[in-house]
Amino acid sequence: MAIDPAEVLRIARLARLKVEPEEASRLAKDLDRIVGHIDSLRAVKLPEGAEALTYFGKDVHRPDDARGCLAKDDALRNAPMEDGDFFLVPKIVDKEES
């Protein structure tokens, strides 16, 4: 599978990651080589019905009861923008749509 700059920009859009066009061609070259290496896995012979590893441990559940968590002030302390009660972000919903 060849990765070209257009594919890099498509993936970058999915990852919400701004990539400049000149960066995209360098990244395409790097990713193409790396994917070329990992494509070697296609040739690995696995037993019929081989399952994927999903988890090492056991299924863990805890009782559904209230527990302590970060105090509001602590949770907000690192926020780039907040108003004392909420995290603030740029507008998400357009006026026309709301």
Added chain:
Amino acid sequence: MSELWQLSATALAAAVRSREASAVDVAEAHLDRALRWNDQVEAFLHLEPEEVRRQAREIDRRIAAGEDPGRLAGVPVAIKDNLCVRGQPATCASRILEPFVPPYDAHVIERLRVKGAVLFGKTNLDEFAMGSSTENSAFGPTRNPFDLERTAGGSSGGSAAAVAAGLAPLALGSDTGGSIRQPAALCGVVGMKPTYGLVSRYGLIAFASSLDQIGPFGRTVDDAALLLEAVGGADARDATSAGVPVPDLRRPGDVKGLRIGVPRECFGEGLAPDVRALVERAIKDLGKAGARIEEVSLPLSVHGIAVYYIVAPSEASSNLARYDGVRYGLRGDGKDVEEMFSLTRGEAFGPEVKRRILLGTFALSSGYYEAYYGRAQRVRAAMRHEMEECFKKVDLLASATTPTAAFALGEKTDDPLAMYLSDVLTVTAPLCGVPALSLPCGRTAAGLPVGLHLTAPRFGESVLFRAARAAEQMLPPFAWPPEPPR
């Protein structure tokens, strides 16, 4: 009489508890050294002398009051900067977390406080622990104390270099594909990755959650064991915590009757002749001490790097989605929320982190998931099965930790794939969830340390430390790097 900074953690704790030395004296000896060396080695991103002194005074106060502060009384422990310490920065060596100050302690930090340790600064790493040389740190690379033009390894290069140079007797790191063991080998110290689930990751900033594990660095096997005993054990706040206590790591070194497997695949081309010679000699010594050495084969392990570079970036692309400029870290501009996400991440992540987010997003994206992530996890399950079968025949595996000794800074920065391949001998253990340890086994002609890598079955820490202790007794003792120019 040795200087305080030269003593092992075990000896320091004993001296502090018996009031032969004060915790403040111990702290000052290490601060003096760290403040003098750090300009050259760049092991620490953050070190607050006053905070170190405050903790040390508190230990001395408790001892004066007749209390026992614990098995790590007054011992300075350096902390990799992807672990949360309440009130101290946790940058992950990334611009995006530069302003972040955690409001809570990681589980391992709580444990260290309970045991009387002195938290001694935050150490350098590759950004978000992604790398093998610390050259991906947004704040500049750590240098190898044995040769300042060479890498200390990575990603926990700052922790390894700090312990090797005597800036701290102990350090915590995290290991996802080799990030404790590889820098330990390159800096000539002991580094250990525990069984997946033995140490709680609560408060470890996540990279690849099916692989990440916190582990110890020390200059001796005893010291590494002391630190693992302090931080390991059950924690309900980490759903992957196995809920088991750390087994007894204090059994004396002995390999009599142990079956040690030497995987043929670890001794192929790419292993430097000087590294091979030292490791083969160490394995032969284990044989002379009574271990049964036999060649084994792990045919699937040759696919470790390919599996790792699908699984780890895929999980990273998901874990790092949280850095969106909303709850913590930097925020970019943007006329709407989507542009703000994209600019924040595009401007504040470094090149390797971007590469891995893109690689992981690609491997998980619609149409490719089955061919990449699904395939990799199937090969990984088969690798794990192969490893379990192998451990029915042998008790431990032995190999080199790294294919070469420390490489020059800049040597691999333009070639990500070459950098990835430096993890070739360490990725198998985390992919299979098993514990592994690197200990120094000699130096190359150029004076660079080489590591012997021992791997045990899941929760086989007891036999792993027992064999490492035996190997340590036969191998050349830890040797200090040259003193820095004043």
